[in-house]
Amino acid sequence: MATKYKRILLKLSGESLMGDREFGIDHQRLARYANEIKQVIDEGVSVGIVIGGGNIFRGIQQVDGAIDRVQGDYMGMLATMINSMALQSSLESIGVITRLQSAIKMEQIAEPFIKRRAVRHLEKNRVVIFGAGTGNPYFTTDTAASLRAIEINADVILKGTRVDGIYTADPEKDPNAKKYENITYQQCIDEDLNIMDMTAFTLCKENELPIVVFDMDSGGNLLKVVKGEKVGTLVS
Ligand SMILES: Nc1ncnc2c1ncn2[C@@H]1O[C@H](COP(=O)(O)OP(=O)(O)OP(=O)(O)O)[C@@H](O)[C@H]1O
Numbered sequence: 001m002a003t004k005y006k007r008i009l010l011k012l013s014g015e016s017l018m019g020d021r022e023f024g025i026d027h028q029r030l031a032r033y034a035n036e037i038k039q040v041i042d043e044g045v046s047v048g049i050v051i052g053g054g055n056i057f058r059g060i061q062q063v064d065g066a067i068d069r070v071q072g073d074y075m076g077m078l079a080t081m082i083n084s085m086a087l088q089s090s091l092e093s094i095g096v097i098t099r100l101q102s103a104i105k106m107e108q109i110a111e112p113f114i115k116r117r118a119v120r121h122l123e124k125n126r127v128v129i130f131g132a133g134t135g136n137p138y139f140t141t142d143t144a145a146s147l148r149a150i151e152i153n154a155d156v157i158l159k160g161t162r163v164d165g166i167y168t169a170d171p172e173k174d175p176n177a178k179k180y181e182n183i184t185y186q187q188c189i190d191e192d193l194n195i196m197d198m199t200a201f202t203l204c205k206e207n208e209l210p211i212v213v214f215d216m217d218s219g220g221n222l223l224k225v226v227k228g229e230k231v232g233t234l235v236s
């Protein structure tokens with residue numbers, strides 16, 4: 001069966017990478033994600049990836065003022081590099097060819113982000129992992145994912161997370177929240193649905209880039225989404 005999407009930008013949650021741990025990376029979870037990604041590579045899909053840093057550091061979490069916001073945000077961007085390197089190793093250990101590009105120069109460990117180079121890698125069926133977010137403070141990796149998806153001309157952003165779609169309210173806080181099957185960008189913005197940040201929704205809306213939010217922890221889900229099966233919530 002042909003896949004619905006030929007080129008995807010997969011956004012993975014840093015926080016989900018913790019598994020049942022309180023901090024850092026759960027290696028079984030990491031290996032599981034790598035295997036899920038390999039399944040879609042084997043279908044000939046071109047894959048770019050952005051991974052968050054919430055399992056290690058978020059700039060905004062510094063409430064006592066000990067670390068200023070901009071410094072904290074750079075620390076968060078570095079956290080995404082740690083996750084990106086871990087994912088790169090995990091993918092390579094199962095034979096997936098990857099390249100890591102960073103929005104902040106760190107030549108010993110990653111290529112600098114160069115859009116044309118990224119596209120060339122994708123054309124050669126290499127997975128490209130985009131680290132260090134947008135390279136700018138006051139943003140998030142959701143916005144970085146939207147930006148990179150537009151730049152590489154992806155057909156869709158697939159936000160793999162630990163909830164199975166977008167709800168009327170955060171389902172981890174409100175047991176009465178109801179799931180949307182389909183929703184518009186504007187509705188997400190108007191209803192302030194915090195599954196992604198508003199900058200990311202706005203960027204996707206302006207560029208007509210669809211988003212699918214789905215549960216990455218349910219085995220086989222990524223492949224199902226790529227094949228066009230009804231999984232998660234579609235934002236368009
Ligand atoms: N309306 C909503 N529908 C669904 N989930 C929501 C909603 N509002 C808030 N959330 C929360 O958004 C979270 C998104 O989690 P996720 O860990 O993917 O985000 P993230 O901040 O991008 O992660 P990280 O920074 O760790 O990479 C879900 O776990 C869920 O609890």
Ligand SMILES: O=c1ccn([C@@H]2O[C@H](COP(=O)(O)O)[C@@H](O)[C@H]2O)c(=O)[nH]1
Nearest residue numbers: 052053058059073076077133134139141
């Ligand atoms: O473009 C960006 C992306 C990220 N940051 C900082 O990194 C952390 C971790 O990213 P998450 O999206 O929250 O996982 C984020 O909280 C920011 O502090 C950034 O500054 N710019």
